[in-house]
Amino acid sequence: MTVAFIGNPNVGKTTLFNKFAGRRQKTSNFPGTTQEAHVASLDAGGRSLSIVDLPGIYSLGLDQSESSICRGVLEGSIAPAGTRASPPGGVLLVLDGTNLLRNLQLAGEVLARKIPTAVVVTMADDASRRGIHIDREKLASHLGCPVVLVSSKTGRGIDEARGLLSTGVITESSIPTEQSELERWADAVYADVCADDAPVGDRDRLTDRLDRAFTHPVLGVVTFAAIMTGLFWVIFTLASVPMDGIDWFFATLGAVVADVLPEGPVRELLTDGVIAGVGGTVIFLPQIILLFFLIALLEQSGYLARAAFVIDRILRPFGLPGHAFVPFLSAHACAIPAIMSARAVPDRRDRLATILVVPFMSCSARIPVYVLLTQILFPGSSGKQALAFTGCYVLGILAGLVSAILARGTMLRGRSRPMALELPRYQLPGLFYATKQAFYRGWLFVRKAGTVILAISVVLWWLNAYPGSEPSPVAESLRSEAAQIARAEPDRADELLLRANAEDTKFASRNTFLGRIGSAIQPVFAPIGADRQLTVGILASFAAREVFVSTMAVQIAGSEDTEDETVFEAVSTAERDDGSPVFTEATNWSMLVFFVLAIQCLPTLVVTAKEAGGWKWAGLQFAWMTGVAYVSSLVVYTVVTRVL
Amino acid sequence: MPIGDWQFWVVSLAAVGGVLVLVKQFKPVRKHRKTQLTISARERDEA
Amino acid sequence: MPLTQLSRGQSARLESCTLPEFESAELRAMGLKPECEFRVCKMGEPCIVSIGPGASGCRIALSKKLADHVHVRPC
Numbered sequence: 001m002t003v004a005f006i007g008n009p010n011v012g013k014t015t016l017f018n019k020f021a022g023r024r025q026k027t028s029n030f031p032g033t034t035q036e037a038h039v040a041s042l043d044a045g046g047r048s049l050s051i052v053d054l055p056g057i058y059s060l061g062l063d064q065s066e067s068s069i070c071r072g073v074l075e076g077s078i079a080p081a082g083t084r085a086s087p088p089g090g091v092l093l094v095l096d097g098t099n100l101l102r103n104l105q106l107a108g109e110v111l112a113r114k115i116p117t118a119v120v121v122t123m124a125d126d127a128s129r130r131g132i133h134i135d136r137e138k139l140a141s142h143l144g145c146p147v148v149l150v151s152s153k154t155g156r157g158i159d160e161a162r163g164l165l166s167t168g169v170i171t172e173s174s175i176p177t178e179q180s181e182l183e184r185w186a187d188a189v190y191a192d193v194c195a196d197d198a199p200v201g202d203r204d205r206l207t208d209r210l211d212r213a214f215t216h217p218v219l220g221v222v223t224f225a226a227i228m229t230g231l232f233w234v235i236f237t238l239a240s241v242p243m244d245g246i247d248w249f250f251a252t253l254g255a256v257v258a259d260v261l262p263e264g265p266v267r268e269l270l271t272d273g274v275i276a277g278v279g280g281t282v283i284f285l286p287q288i289i290l291l292f293f294l295i296a297l298l299e300q301s302g303y304l305a306r307a308a309f310v311i312d313r314i315l316r317p318f319g320l321p322g323h324a325f326v327p328f329l330s331a332h333a334c335a336i337p338a339i340m341s342a343r344a345v346p347d348r349r350d351r352l353a354t355i356l357v358v359p360f361m362s363c364s365a366r367i368p369v370y371v372l373l374t375q376i377l378f379p380g381s382s383g384k385q386a387l388a389f390t391g392c393y394v395l396g397i398l399a400g401l402v403s404a405i406l407a408r409g410t411m412l413r414g415r416s417r418p419m420a421l422e423l424p425r426y427q428l429p430g431l432f433y434a435t436k437q438a439f440y441r442g443w444l445f446v447r448k449a450g451t452v453i454l455a456i457s458v459v460l461w462w463l464n465a466y467p468g469s470e471p472s473p474v475a476e477s478l479r480s481e482a483a484q485i486a487r488a489e490p491d492r493a494d495e496l497l498l499r500a501n502a503e504d505t506k507f508a509s510r511n512t513f514l515g516r517i518g519s520a521i522q523p524v525f526a527p528i529g530a531d532r533q534l535t536v537g538i539l540a541s542f543a544a545r546e547v548f549v550s551t552m553a554v555q556i557a558g559s560e561d562t563e564d565e566t567v568f569e570a571v572s573t574a575e576r577d578d579g580s581p582v583f584t585e586a587t588n589w590s591m592l593v594f595f596v597l598a599i600q601c602l603p604t605l606v607v608t609a610k611e612a613g614g615w616k617w618a619g620l621q622f623a624w625m626t627g628v629a630y631v632s633s634l635v636v637y638t639v640v641t642r643v644l
Numbered sequence: 645m646p647i648g649d650w651q652f653w654v655v656s657l658a659a660v661g662g663v664l665v666l667v668k669q670f671k672p673v674r675k676h677r678k679t680q681l682t683i684s685a686r687e688r689d690e691a
Numbered sequence: 692m693p694l695t696q697l698s699r700g701q702s703a704r705l706e707s708c709t710l711p712e713f714e715s716a717e718l719r720a721m722g723l724k725p726e727c728e729f730r731v732c733k734m735g736e737p738c739i740v741s742i743g744p745g746a747s748g749c750r751i752a753l754s755k756k757l758a759d760h761v762h763v764r765p766c
Contacts, residue, residue: 059720063713099749102722102742130746183724196747204741207750208732211739215752265651269658309737309752418757420718423739423750455662462659466652467645602666 002050002086003165004073006110007094008103009056010424012122015152016094017053020044020162039080044165051165052080052088058102060109061179064346074113090116090168092161097127097134097149100194104186107143112175116168117145120161124149130203133195142189144171207426214306217313224310227298228329235290235333242286250279269461277457278450280546284334284364288445291333293438295326300429305421312419318401319408321345322419324354328400331361332393335604337445339611349412353404355612356621359604360400362393365546366595372549373592376572376583392596399597399628452603456543463513464540464551472507475500509533514540528594528633529587529641531576538594545600585644590637597629694731694738694753694761702730703763710760718761721751728766 007013021040038053054073055066072078076087093110095103100121111117121134140147146164150157176182213219254271261267298304304326312322323345331338338358345351362370370392378384408416482496509515510532518536525535533552541548552571574582583591599605599622609618646652697703705727708715722742723729732750733739738758742748753761 058717058722062717062720064717098747099722099743100747101744102749105720127747132747179719180725190744194747196744204746208739208741211750211752212733215733215737215739217736265646265649265655269655305752309754312754313736417714418754419737420714420721420751420753420757422721423752451665455665458662459659459666462655462662465655 001047001089001166002052003090003092003168004052004054004088005092005094006054006070006074006106007056008058008096008099008106009422011056011094011096011099011103012152013056013094014038014053016120016122016150016158016161017051019152019158020051020165044162047166049165051092057106059106074110074115088115090118090166092165092168093117093119095119095121097121097123098130098132100127100132100134101186101190104189105182108175108182108185109177111143111145111171111173112177114170116170117143118161118164118168119143119145119147120157120164121147121149122152125151125154125156131196135193135195139189139193142173142193144173145169210426211306211423214303215309220306220310221314224307227303227307231291231294231329232332234294235287239286239290243283246279246283246285250275250282254279265465268465269458273457273461274454276550277453277461277544280453280457280544280550282446282450285442285446287333287364288330288337289438289442291330292337292441293434295329296434296437297429297431300427300434302424302426305423308421309419315401315404316416318404319412319416320353320357320401320404321347321350321416323350324358327354327358328361331358331363334363334365334445335359335361335601336607337441339604339607340444342611347417349408349414350416352612352617353407353412355608356407356617356624357400357403359599359601359608359621359625360396360403360597362396362596363601365544365601366392368546368549369541369595370592372552372571373588373595377585377588377592379572388592392592395593395596403624403628452606453544456602460514460540460543460547463517464509464515466513467511468508472503475503475507478503509536527637528630529584529590529637531582533574533576533582534587534591538598538600541595541600543602545595548595548600586637586640589640590633593636594629594633597625597632599625692763692765694740694758694763695734695755697731697734697763697765699731699734701765702728703765704728706762706764708761710757714757718751718753718757722749723751723761 005013005017017038017040020042021038039050041048041050043049052073054070057064057066057070060067060071060074069078073088074091076085079085091110093107095107107119119139121136121139124134127134134149136147136149145168148157148160148164150161152158176185214223254275257270257275258267261270295304298307308322308325310322311325311328315322315324315328324342326344327338327342329338330341335358338361339355342351342354342358345354370389374385374388377388408414478496478500482493482500485496486493510519514536515532518532518539521539522530522532522535525538530538537548537551540551552574572583576582605618605622608621609615612618694703705723705725707725708718708723710718719725723740727742728744729740729742731738732741736755737752738755739750739752741750
């Protein structure tokens with residue numbers, strides 16, 4: 001038998017579900033984020049049940065995706081993926097004891113559907129502390145089904161509620177279906193079961209004051225800026241430790257594999273393809289986990305719903321809603337979880353606009369590229385490097401906002417929906433849930449991005465390894481020269497041999513499928529200052545942009561280790577096929593702009609297609625971002641070439 | 645291409661597997677879209 | 692009178708909403724139903740009201756654009 005959990009947002013429905021199911025799941029204070037259906041099986045009262053957590057809704061009759069999901073589940077026309085669609089055998093109605101009047105309306109709507117129902121009133125302790133006394137017997141007789149009062153904090157009533165899961169009854173009370181009659185019914189039931197005469201207390205006045213401060217036009221923005229600065233500071237300082245650890249782990253793993261396996265393509269695939277590719281992705285995991293941990297804390301504290309209004313004021317002129325705040329924030333770590341979190345944006349057009357522009361934010365995968373290019377641009381001047389770095393972030397945000405205006409003015413035209421949100425109570429966030437939530441998000445990231453990145457790394461490695469080539473003529477002559485002077489000048493001979501190896505790698509990279517594709521496509525990127533090697537870098541980094549650095553290193557220096565001073569030097573002083581330098585100032589600026597604006601991330605496109613509901617959106621995103629990047633780079637390249 | 649090397653065939657097989665994984669990413673999108681369409685169609689009928 | 696003309700701390704009852712159907716339905720489901728009593732916690736953008744009898748109830752924040760179309764009667 002299936003039992004569906006239904007209730008208003010923020011009533012503790014998901015918390016209760018977690019208590020029964022013992023499964024990782026999202027608890028949130030930001031109204032409307034539980035849009036996924038969560039399912040669990042358990043034994044209750046000697047029967048095996050499957051329980052479904054439905055999205056929190058205010059009414060079954062609204063024209064919203066959450067409401068239509070709930071309607072569909074109750075009618076048996078929609079079911080969570082993997083389960084058969086049939087009307088549920090029972091409903092667990094979850095009502096908030098501190099806000100019973102409004103909750104009773106939804107209760108009436110659900111009971112009128114005549115499905116076996118049991119009622120749980122949450123936050124019972126909280127209610128009685130506030131001077132609200134609920135008469136359980138009277139409530140049960142009005143609703144015509146069993147009622148239990150629970151408190152998730154103390155655990156009171158939880159076991160009893162569990163027993164009710166399979167013992168719901170079809171109500172015999174007559175409940176009106178017309179809305180104003182339903183409202184009158186709710187008023188009457190409330191007046192009879194609830195004794196509530198406490199006046200507005202100190203706690204409400206404190207909440208008033210906090211609300212005013214957090215949504216204040218000046219103070220609110222300052223608070224928000226301070227909290228965000230703190231958030232990013234924590235993320236970048238704390239995450240660097242585990243990131244170094246992960247880096248070390250994959251480097252060691254690669255070394256061990258290289259030691260154990262005999263030389264050959266399989267070993268290279270494992271070390272250069274699989275381990276380097278997966279390692280390059282997993283390295284961002286600490287940042288993502290930390291970010292979602294902190295967001296979960298902010299959500300639970302109740303601050304996020306207030307911050308949404310601060311952001312709304314900033315984003316609204318660009319046609320984006322305040323709900324887009326979490327996606328915009330998380331996009332600075334990685335666009336993939338950001339696009340997934342755009343589910344919280346209620347309006348379809350708002351959501352699509354958010355998904356389309358979010359990848360313009362500078363994600364952490366762009367950092368290695370920014371580091372390389374700013375170092376080449378301003379060697380030895382860390383102040384200028386930092387300035388250029390910040391400029392990249394600002395450019396990304398601006399491009400995203402301008403694109404949002406354009407999208408909302410053309411294909412996503414329409415009045416953008418003004419915001420109305422319930423402001424949840426302020427409370428101390430639970431570390432336990434935030435931790436669970438963060439690791440759950442991290443796991444989703446590893447699973448979604450990991451498979452795609454792994455596949456891309458393997459394919460790219462193959463394209464970059466075949467068809468093999470003979471040793472290059474230059475390397476051959478260097479080797480014979482080295483053999484002649486081996487006795488007289490052994491040091492110089494070693495140096496020549498090293499150069500010969502590097503020549504071989506360069507020569508080979510020109511002759512691989514990837515290198516040939518690069519030569520064929522190079523004319524396309526020539527106007528923005530790219531030669532064959534940079535073209536390959538751009539193409540390879542389409543899979544994942546951080547690959548750019550290692551691809552350049554492999555092609556130019558024949559070594560992937562960019563930490564190495566000499567390799568960095570080799571990249572920055574690399575020559576084109578005609579002998580002129582690869583990284584002229586103009587090329588450098590043009591590449592930097594290109595990497596800020598171009599999408600260069602296949603997994604993001606896959607996620608966009610899934611979340612937006614079609615490949616046309618991913619195609620549009622790719623075409624738009626690449627187009628903007630190309631044109632901007634072209635302008636930058638031309639201007640810098642002319643002026644300097 | 646080192647056709648005679650067995651290792652070449654192993655890594656090529658892996659690459660083909662990679663391509664298949666990428667192609668497979670297209671499938672759920674189509675399904676997802678279909679469910680969305682059916683939901684909205686049903687709601688239109690109800691209205 | 693529109694909700695936006697009330698001042699902070701004032702209590703009022705809701706008379707009607709002149710908003711598109713789906714938006715007024717949403718506000719109504721969130722607790723802003725005809726004749727409900729509420730207290731104004733903050734004016735401006737957003738406008739925050741605390742709905743509900745006594746100490747129970749909920750807080751709803753409305754952007755000014757919505758609040759302009761919510762008509763109330765001070766009490």
